Each structure stands twice: as structure tokens, then as C-alpha cells.
Amino acid sequence: MIHHNPMMIAVAPNGARKQKTDHSSLPITPSELADSAVECRDAGACMIHLHVRDGQDGHSLDVNAYRAATTAVRNAVGDDMIIQITTEAVGIYSIDQQIQTVQELKPEAVSLAVRELCPRAEDEIKAASFFAWLQQERVAAQYILYSAADVERFDALRKRGVIPGDNVSVLYVLGRYSEGGASSAVELLPMLAAADTAVIWSVCAFGATEASCMLVAAGLGGHARVGFENNMQLINGYTAANNGALVTQVQESIGRMGRRIASADEARLVLGMQ
Numbered sequence: 001m002i003h004h005n006p007m008m009i010a011v012a013p014n015g016a017r018k019q020k021t022d023h024s025s026l027p028i029t030p031s032e033l034a035d036s037a038v039e040c041r042d043a044g045a046c047m048i049h050l051h052v053r054d055g056q057d058g059h060s061l062d063v064n065a066y067r068a069a070t071t072a073v074r075n076a077v078g079d080d081m082i083i084q085i086t087t088e089a090v091g092i093y094s095i096d097q098q099i100q101t102v103q104e105l106k107p108e109a110v111s112l113a114v115r116e117l118c119p120r121a122e123d124e125i126k127a128a129s130f131f132a133w134l135q136q137e138r139v140a141a142q143y144i145l146y147s148a149a150d151v152e153r154f155d156a157l158r159k160r161g162v163i164p165g166d167n168v169s170v171l172y173v174l175g176r177y178s179e180g181g182a183s184s185a186v187e188l189l190p191m192l193a194a195a196d197t198a199v200i201w202s203v204c205a206f207g208a209t210e211a212s213c214m215l216v217a218a219g220l221g222g223h224a225r226v227g228f229e230n231n232m233q234l235i236n237g238y239t240a241a242n243n244g245a246l247v248t249q250v251q252e253s254i255g256r257m258g259r260r261i262a263s264a265d266e267a268r269l270v271l272g273m274q
Contacts (some may be wrong), residue, residue: 013049085110
């Protein structure tokens with residue numbers, strides 16, 4: 001029974017908002033992202049969650065910027081990591097613009113906030129068409145959920161066929177609305193309890209408690225996403241030297257929960273990509 005369930009560790013190395021002033025090792029350029037990917041792969045990550053920036057280092061969904069970043073990362077790590085892009089709007093991009101980026105780029109994988117792409121009932125037809133396109137094009141979708149209410153709506157959308165497929169991946173976000181931005185693994189419990197359909201679930205968490213939240217996820221059969229996007233601190237409170245240090249922290253502890261890290265090929269099997 002030990003180690004029968006490999007745990008995927010994804011890394012989110014930069015996010016939409018942080019800058020070099022937050023951490024000198026924050027990767028922004030394609031070459032920096034490629035270096036970070038190598039460092040995180042070597043530490044045990046099987047997936048990288050990419051954000052790209054515009055000429056002023058602001059958040060961007062520019063297709064050419066994504067092509068440059070994904071090419072640099074793929075050249076650096078080969079097939080050893082799943083490359084996942086984001087559609088995060090950050091108050092800048094419309095639903096149509098988010099969809100257009102993904103359809104032009106046709107990435108290997110993408111993360112999607114349900115509350116951004118399908119915020120109202122009148123958005124469901126457009127969202128359903130896009131989600132069906134993702135499945136048809138074999139783009140691995142991960143749906144981002146921020147609360148138990150999000151989980152309940154997600155389940156309702158699945159039952160009505162807006163979100164297709166039997167092998168569906170979600171990301172539970174912990175700590176976004178908590179005092180001071182620090183996470184508690186307790187926040188995971190109502191989200192798991194609210195789920196009425198089977199999913200492949202991962203967790204990301206804000207603040208220095210990130211690693212402890214990942215350990216709880218490991219014990220409950222989930223998967224992990226760590227990185228500078230949400231947290232720059234080690235569990236001891238010190239600032240992590242780089243994203244690889246945050247991956248290492250999780251990789252070294254999950255064995256105590258009877259888990260081992262998944263390779264990219266194993267992750268692709270789990271996610272139905274192969």
C-alpha cells in the first residue's frame with residue numbers, strides 16, 4: 001500500500017503580480033523560466049505553471065510571449081515536465097480574450113478559473129463550447145476553485161455537461177481570503193466535503209504554511225502546487241533561495257505520508273493525457 005499513489009508536484013514560479021523587488025530569483029524572462037524549470041524538475045516537480053509578462057513586466061496573455069516561454073522551457077527540460085499556461089484575467093482580460101489565447105496557442109495544459117470563464121448562467125453556453133474544445137484538442141484542463149461554494153457550482157456544471165469528461169482535474173486554493181494571506185490546511189476540509197463528483201485534486205496555498213498544507217494533501221490523496229506565485233517562505237519562516245527549495249521541501253516530506261513523487265509521464269497518465 002505504501003507509495004502506490006504517486007503525488008504530482010507542480011511549481012508556479014512567478015505568478016501575475018510579483019516582481020524582482022519581491023525576490024531577486026523570481027523568473028520572468030523565457031531564459032529565467034527555463035532555468036527555474038530545470039532547477040524545479042531536478043527537485044522533483046513534474047509540471048510548471050507559467051505566467052508571462054509584457055514589456056513592462058506586467059501580466060500578459062500574449063500568445064507570442066507564451067510561445068517564447070514554452071519553447072525555452074521545453075528546450076531546457078524536454079518532456080520531463082508538463083507545461084501548463086494560465087488564463088488568469090487579473091482584471092485585464094475578457095472571457096473572449098482568455099479563450100482566444102488558449103485556442104491560438106493550443107498548449108499542453110491550461111489552468112482555468114471557473115469564476116472567471118463562467119461567472120454567470122448566461123456564460124455557460126460559451127464556456128461549455130470552450131471546455132469541449134479543450135477536451136477535443138487534448139489540452140489538459142485544470143479548473144481552479146477558491147471556496148466550497150465554487151466546488152458546489154463546479155459539480156453542478158459537470159452534472160449539466162458544461163464541464164465535460166470523467167477524468168477532471170481541479171486546484172483548491174487555500175489562504176486567498178484569510179487574514180494576512182496565510183493558509184491553513186483546515187480550509188481544505190469544507191472544499192473536499194462539498195465535492196459531489198470524483199476529481200483529481202491538487203492544492204496551492206499562500207504563505208509559509210504552504211508545505212504543511214501540501215503534507216495534508218499528500219495524506220488525503222491529493223497533489224501539490226508550490227512556488228513563488230503564492231509563497232516565498234520555507235516552513236521555518238526563512239525566505240526560500242529559489243522555487244526549487246519549495247519543491248524540495250515537499251518532496252522530502254511526502255514519503256512520511258506513504259507517497260512518492262510522480263514523474264511527468266506518470267502525471268500525464270493520471271491526467272489522461274496519454
